Amino acid sequence: MASFNTVLHRTQDEATQNLLGTVDTPLPPPQPPPSGPSQLGPSVSNGAPIPPALEVTAPIGSAQAASRLMGTETEDTKRSRADDAQREKTEMQATCFRMVLNGEIESAEMGSGGHGPLMCIFSMQHGPDWTVVSGASDGITQLACASVPTSSFVTSWRGGLAEFVWSFPLGVVYKSTSPFGWPRIVVTVYGTDLCNRRVVKGYGSVHVPCQPGRHTRTIRLYCPLSSSPLTRLLGALFGNPAQLVDPRILAGTDGREVIRVQSGGKVRVHFDVMLKDTSSFNYAF
Amino acid sequence: MTALPAPSAPAPPAPVPAPKPRAPPCAPGDEFELHFIGELEWLAWAGLEVDDGLFVDYSCEAGMDWLPIARKEGFVGQTQTCYADAHGVYVFNHPIDFHYIADSVASWPQLHLQVFKLDAAGRVETLAYGSMTLPNACGHREVTVRTWRPLQRNVLEEARTVSSTSGADGALPASRAEVLHGEVRSKMVTKTSGSILVALDTIFRNAGKHQILTG
Numbered sequence: 001m002a003s004f005n006t007v008l009h010r011t012q013d014e015a016t017q018n019l020l021g022t023v024d025t026p027l028p029p030p031q032p033p034p035s036g037p038s039q040l041g042p043s044v045s046n047g048a049p050i051p052p053a054l055e056v057t058a059p060i061g062s063a064q065a066a067s068r069l070m071g072t073e074t075e076d077t078k079r080s081r082a083d084d085a086q087r088e089k090t091e092m093q094a095t096c097f098r099m100v101l102n103g104e105i106e107s108a109e110m111g112s113g114g115h116g117p118l119m120c121i122f123s124m125q126h127g128p129d130w131t132v133v134s135g136a137s138d139g140i141t142q143l144a145c146a147s148v149p150t151s152s153f154v155t156s157w158r159g160g161l162a163e164f165v166w167s168f169p170l171g172v173v174y175k176s177t178s179p180f181g182w183p184r185i186v187v188t189v190y191g192t193d194l195c196n197r198r199v200v201k202g203y204g205s206v207h208v209p210c211q212p213g214r215h216t217r218t219i220r221l222y223c224p225l226s227s228s229p230l231t232r233l234l235g236a237l238f239g240n241p242a243q244l245v246d247p248r249i250l251a252g253t254d255g256r257e258v259i260r261v262q263s264g265g266k267v268r269v270h271f272d273v274m275l276k277d278t279s280s281f282n283y284a285f
Numbered sequence: 286m287t288a289l290p291a292p293s294a295p296a297p298p299a300p301v302p303a304p305k306p307r308a309p310p311c312a313p314g315d316e317f318e319l320h321f322i323g324e325l326e327w328l329a330w331a332g333l334e335v336d337d338g339l340f341v342d343y344s345c346e347a348g349m350d351w352l353p354i355a356r357k358e359g360f361v362g363q364t365q366t367c368y369a370d371a372h373g374v375y376v377f378n379h380p381i382d383f384h385y386i387a388d389s390v391a392s393w394p395q396l397h398l399q400v401f402k403l404d405a406a407g408r409v410e411t412l413a414y415g416s417m418t419l420p421n422a423c424g425h426r427e428v429t430v431r432t433w434r435p436l437q438r439n440v441l442e443e444a445r446t447v448s449s450t451s452g453a454d455g456a457l458p459a460s461r462a463e464v465l466h467g468e469v470r471s472k473m474v475t476k477t478s479g480s481i482l483v484a485l486d487t488i489f490r491n492a493g494k495h496q497i498l499t500g
Contacts, residue, residue, distance in 0.1 A: 210486035263370035
């Protein structure tokens, strides 16, 4: 009985404090009135203007407390109170915060290097403190062609940039104990070379924004380069240019210093980020 | 006859400056933690040779009251070697994920950058230096780090460096931390170089408990 009491009082104080926006001056816990449930909570008696939400919660709380003391509480209210207390206890002991990511991989722009359709394979990488709760962290988009023809003469004449639109949706829910290892998306763009063979057109990666809200990020792409001109020529001839065995290393720092790349191309991604339970950890984003 | 002056006592040794006291650690669970998550994105420099690749060597230095969490190697590193795109932009896309526990807000971490050039003959030369202080407010910030290059002492050496025929450059006049904020810098003459973009998201923990106000 005593534990339920304290749980209720603490949560009610927090709720009322949040409503009034006064963290420093906690309201006194509603005293069960000795004269019966007719007296309303202390917030009404002092006559200060109170927001309507508080008007509703305070009287009910004190009435419940009063009826419990007087032994007139019914079985149903006791059971619902137990459920509420259990839920409050679990919430107050949150050990992870959650991040909900929605968004889309919108489009790619390859400048003069794009011929034919492009497709994108993406993978979300995260650190050891993170777990995927639901959603697919990997995916393959469709093959997209640009509406403006990509030959350089025509684009310069028509003044438009070739844009390959996928608009591929993202949706993942994570839980974590630490922002270290915040999820990153690694993107691989595949296209075709002059002989219509599938080759890698670019890699890139960006971290998911840490602030809640809608964000747009432009990922600049790059292609690995062989260290010798001969290998580069052979790769171009046989449709087998240098590519990464595992593009997921681009989300980390290990082994990056031995990679040589040629920059070119961009991918635009929209992120909608939502965070949950971070305030109990005192995080500020 | 005047007496010889008595030999003076040996001069007392110069007083060693007392080491600064370390800040007292705070209660576990209440520490001020900072996360800097982002990328060292790209470098824009339009005037270089097409055959020259650039890479950046970076190091994050903070005061002695700052405790870096995770491997120390995560705070020092080298990016990939990149060749420019059509607009003179070199894309490094190097992930940054720094996690500090700060017992003191003095000596805020600084990111020291050094740009190297890998030319077509395979020689590595220092091209430019840059530095930035990590953001001191939560949120997203894209910082453009302007870099500079030390000029040589006379015209001949400068011409040799620019035409890169000497092949002997790359040796630092001092350690990178000293070059970037030591007394060596007051004796340098430098020339403006390219700009590096670093995109960072900053997360604070327990800033309110320490009454830290960032505006």
